[in-house]
Amino acid sequence: DVKVTQSSRYLVKRTGEKVFLECVQDMDHENMFWYRQDPGLGLRLIYFSYDVKMKEKGDIPEGYSVSREKKERFSLILESASTNQTSMYLCASSSRLAGGYNEQFFGPGTRLTVL
């Protein structure tokens, strides 16, 4: 079974702190994604990566950055956390199959609270 793990289920940080959210997948997937989930807004894509050291902006990249130094690990970084970044963060991964769909497998999520 595909397993996507996230470093923390719950995280509480102070405004202005630098925050790292880690995601690891064990299925050798090329693609990895970071989403933000808010009530009434669904899931919104922050950043994605389709290869090591490659990254692409999603729909809401402002205030975030990412790092992918190894294929299995994709980190989301909040350089200076703000209260409006309080949210649930979901990581996902998928393989890159030519000519077909790519099911995305999700991690359990990290609920981040910025005080």
Place this chain on the structure above:
Amino acid sequence: AQTVTQSQPEMSVQEAETVTLSCTYDTSESNYYLFWYKQPPSRQMILVIRQEAYKQQNATENRFSVNFQKAAKSFSLKISDSQLGDTAMYFCAFMKPNGAGSYQLTFGKGTKLSVIP
């Protein structure tokens, strides 16, 4: 850009009954994929069912089936014989393959389904 609309923020259904969740989308693409994802309370998001746009036959997975109307850009999910474990947020999602092969998903805002004993 693609948009996905789920017009029912919340729904409820009696156990063993049938319920249909609505989803519409907007795209100019002809080749794409559609998905329904389920997120149980405090649990991971999992794929329920998927549909390729080029296939006319509606997808079915056990008690879950879809009604895919390509011309109307509609993709509804029918859950038959509802069970308590079906209580969850359900997200409709659209995927258009891009040249980089990253296959991004666009999600609707979700429908919260409660199954009542």
